Amino acid sequence: MKLRFLIFLTVSTVFAFLLAKHDVTHVGIETSRYSTVESVLERGTFAIDDSFFTTPDKCERNGHFYGDKPPLVTFGAIAWGRVLKCFGVRYLDGNYFRAVYLTGVLTFILSCFTGWFFYLGLRRRPRMPENYRIAMSVLSVASTLVLSYAVTLNNHTLCAAVLMGLVLLLERCEETGLTRLRAFMAGVLTGLILNLEFVSGGVLGIAVFVFVLTSVSPRRIENALMYAAGAGLLILLEAGMNMLSYGSPLPLYLFTHKPSFTEKNYLSYAFNILFGFEGFFLYMPALLFAGFACASECMRRDRVFVYMMASTLAAVFLFVVGTSDYGGWCYGYRFLIPFAPVLLYYIAIWFGRPRPRLKRWKVFRLALLWGVVFAAVGVMNPWNAGYEGSSTPKNALPNHFKNGFLANAFVFCWQTSPRSALTQLFIDRVYGREYAMLYLLMELNNRNDHAGLQRVMEELRAMEEAAAEQENTTGNAPE
Numbered sequence: 001m002k003l004r005f006l007i008f009l010t011v012s013t014v015f016a017f018l019l020a021k022h023d024v025t026h027v028g029i030e031t032s033r034y035s036t037v038e039s040v041l042e043r044g045t046f047a048i049d050d051s052f053f054t055t056p057d058k059c060e061r062n063g064h065f066y067g068d069k070p071p072l073v074t075f076g077a078i079a080w081g082r083v084l085k086c087f088g089v090r091y092l093d094g095n096y097f098r099a100v101y102l103t104g105v106l107t108f109i110l111s112c113f114t115g116w117f118f119y120l121g122l123r124r125r126p127r128m129p130e131n132y133r134i135a136m137s138v139l140s141v142a143s144t145l146v147l148s149y150a151v152t153l154n155n156h157t158l159c160a161a162v163l164m165g166l167v168l169l170l171e172r173c174e175e176t177g178l179t180r181l182r183a184f185m186a187g188v189l190t191g192l193i194l195n196l197e198f199v200s201g202g203v204l205g206i207a208v209f210v211f212v213l214t215s216v217s218p219r220r221i222e223n224a225l226m227y228a229a230g231a232g233l234l235i236l237l238e239a240g241m242n243m244l245s246y247g248s249p250l251p252l253y254l255f256t257h258k259p260s261f262t263e264k265n266y267l268s269y270a271f272n273i274l275f276g277f278e279g280f281f282l283y284m285p286a287l288l289f290a291g292f293a294c295a296s297e298c299m300r301r302d303r304v305f306v307y308m309m310a311s312t313l314a315a316v317f318l319f320v321v322g323t324s325d326y327g328g329w330c331y332g333y334r335f336l337i338p339f340a341p342v343l344l345y346y347i348a349i350w351f352g353r354p355r356p357r358l359k360r361w362k363v364f365r366l367a368l369l370w371g372v373v374f375a376a377v378g379v380m381n382p383w384n385a386g387y388e389g390s391s392t393p394k395n396a397l398p399n400h401f402k403n404g405f406l407a408n409a410f411v412f413c414w415q416t417s418p419r420s421a422l423t424q425l426f427i428d429r430v431y432g433r434e435y436a437m438l439y440l441l442m443e444l445n446n447r448n449d450h451a452g453l454q455r456v457m458e459e460l461r462a463m464e465e466a467a468a469e470q471e472n473t474t475g476n477a478p479e
Contacts, residue, residue, distance in 0.1 A: 005116070012112035013105075019151045019379055020104030022097045026446045027329045027383035028057030032067035033153055034100070036245075037077045038091040046245040052093060059252040068252040071241040072195040073155045077103055103153055111150035111157035114341050115141045117164035121171065121345060128352040136348040140164075143371035144284050144340040145332050148378025156337040159196040162189055163338045166204070167345065170211065170304045178215045183223035184230040186212065191234025193338075198253070199318050200311075200338055205231055207311045211303065260324035263390035270320045273333040277387075277402040280340075283332040283374045286367035290343045292360070293350040305346055312339045324390040329446070331378040331404035380408045385443045397442060400435045410436070411443050415452060418459070437463070 024030045035053035039045055047064035048055070058065045067074065080103060081091065089099050119137035122128060141147050150157045166189040173182050190208050194201025212227045213220055239249035246252065274280050281288050293299045294309060319335050327334040351364060387402040401407050410430070413423040427436040437460055444452040 004119075008112070008116050008119075009109075012109050016105040016108035016112075020101055020108055021152050022101045022104075023448050024053065024100055024152075025329075025381065025383040025448070026054075028055045029069070029154070029328065029330070030152060030383060031055035032057035032069045033074045033077060034091075036067040036069075036074050037081055038096070040078050041081045041085060041091055057256065059256050061246050061248070061252075064246075066246045066252060068256045070155065070195060070198065070251060070253060071238065071245060072192075073153065073158065075241055077153060080106055100153075104151055107153050107158070108150045111146055111161055112141055113161040114146055114157070114164050117161065117168055118341060118345055118348075121164070121168055122348060122352070124171070124175075125349060125352060132348075132352055136344070136352075139368055139372070140341040140344050140348075143286060143368045143375060144344065145334070145337050145375060145378060145382075146341060147375040148331055148382045149334065149337060151379055152382060154382075155196045156334055159193055159200065159338040160341050162192050162196065163200075163204070164341055164345070165189060166193070166208070167304060167308060167342060170208070170307070173215065174302075174304055178212065178217050178223055180219070180223055180226045183212050183226040187227040187230025187232070188234060189230075191231040191237075194231070195234055195238050197335075197338060198251075199322070199335070200315050203311050203314045203318065207307050207314070211307050259322035260390060261321065264324045266320065269324065269389070272402075273320065273326060273336075274316070278326045278333045278404065280333045280336045283378075283405065284340055284371045286347065286364060286371050287340060287343045289347045289350070289360070289364055289367070293346045296350060298353075299346065299350060308342050308346070312343065315339065325388045328388055328391070329383055329385050331382040331384055331408065332374075334382075374405055377405055377408050377412070380412055381443075381447055383446070384408055384411075385439070385446050397435065397438055400431060401439055406430065407439070407443065411440065414440060415449075418455070433463075 024034050031053045032055045035048040035051035035055050035058075036046060038053055039048050039051045043050060046066055048058060048067055049065055055067065057068050059068045060066075081099060084090070084099055084102055089102060090096075091099050115137045118140040119133055122133040122136065141150070146157045146160050166186065169182065169186055169189065173179075173186070186208055190201060190205045192201075193204055209224065209227060209231075213224045215223065217223060238251070242249050242251060272278055275282055290309075293305070299305050316336065319333075323335065347364075351361060384404050384407050385398060385401065386404055386407055387398045392398050406426075410423075410426040413420060413426060417423060427433050430436075431439065437456060440456045441453065444456060
């Protein structure tokens with residue numbers, strides 16, 4: 001196991017250095033955190049008034065602005081930034097690229113622990129080929145949006161790793177018994193998830209509490225109290241970080257992000273976040289095979305499986321009811337990312353049983369390949385400009401760019417071969433020339449790609465000159 005872990009860590013580190021981003025997009029999810037990190041490290045304050053990272057995701061308190069994101073990831077980035085500062089890597093004006101890059105490297109490596117926990121879980125399953133375990137563990141990252149988002153500072157992929165760790169702990173509780181220490185650790189992990197994702201953490205916190213309370217143990221009440229103590233400790237940690245940041249235990253996120261109940265068609269919204277243009281299952285169709293696992297009597301006898309599936313369904317319901325922006329400027333429906341490896345984990349168990357059904361296995365492999373392609377395209381920019389539902393004005397440009405996969409593919413084609421047939425197909429057939437060129441300006445500006453912006457401006461000038469020349473030619477033609 002030590003050799004396998006060393007190989008895992010080496011491979012994860014290599015890909016982290018290859019894929020991590022050197023710069024920050026203009027999307028508030030990134031800039032809100034980095035503005036706080038830069039302000040603390042360079043000016044000693046959590047107020048972001050003077051940060052060179054401008055962000056729309058902020059909240060005003062006592063005459064100052066503060067980033068409104070849950071604080072745990074930000075505090076972790078601050079601690080990592082202090083380590084980097086000891087080696088001369090600082091967030092100073094235009095010299096911050098190395099700090100951003102190394103922060104992305106750390107985020108990627110930590111996110112890859114999703115795959116390691118995945119592998120440890122499959123190792124406990126008998127009669128499963130080792131090559132199959134390794135392949136599925138790699139795909140738990142490479143075939144899901146965990147790969148797409150792990151290249152930047154974010155909370156979703158870190159939450160996915162913690163959630164897989166929670167699954168392992170609960171399985172151990174079922175196998176060898178629930179002790180007070182394990183109940184406490186389960187509370188710590190659910191509290192950690194709550195610090196990373198409010199909705200997912202709230203759902204899992206309740207579900208795991210019921211799991212502990214209904215476990216076969218003579219000390220159920222004591223275990224439940226230990227669980228509550230572990231979760232409460234992490235809730236107090238978040239309150240303490242909020243107090244340290246801006247003097248209030250309440251998260252600023254509660255003031256800047258309100259549930260949306262009336263600004264959407266529920267059926268249309270649910271379809272589009274699950275199957276439509278930002279569809280969770282459109283980007284990761286292999287996860288649809290979770291339905292076969294749910295239909296299996298053997299799988300339903302696994303209490304951890306039942307509680308995880310119930311938590312996933314509850315989270316989906318709450319996100320359908322309470323959100324309306326499709327996750328904002330992002331690639332796919334990002335809020336459900338932590339549940340993707342868990343679904344794939346149980347699908348891997350279902351397919352890994354003896355005598356798999358070969359026809360379904362072939363379709364499953366194609367679905368996994370689809371996921372790999374979509375995840376790889378997401379690596380180009382998981383925070384891409386696009387449609388935000390009720391947040392987007394009716395006549396705004398993002399209304400025409402709803403699918404993150406197509407948008408990223410279009411920008412990639414333009415950057416690599418602007419005159420190719422595929423690029424022209426995007427421009428002339430998919431989006432229309434005017435919208436396509438304007439979107440390139442928006443998205444390349446979002447990515448801080450100044451060379452790309454210059455190329456687009458030159459193309460626009462050439463288009464104007466060609467149009468003017470054609471107009472002059474038409475105007476001078478004899479009747």
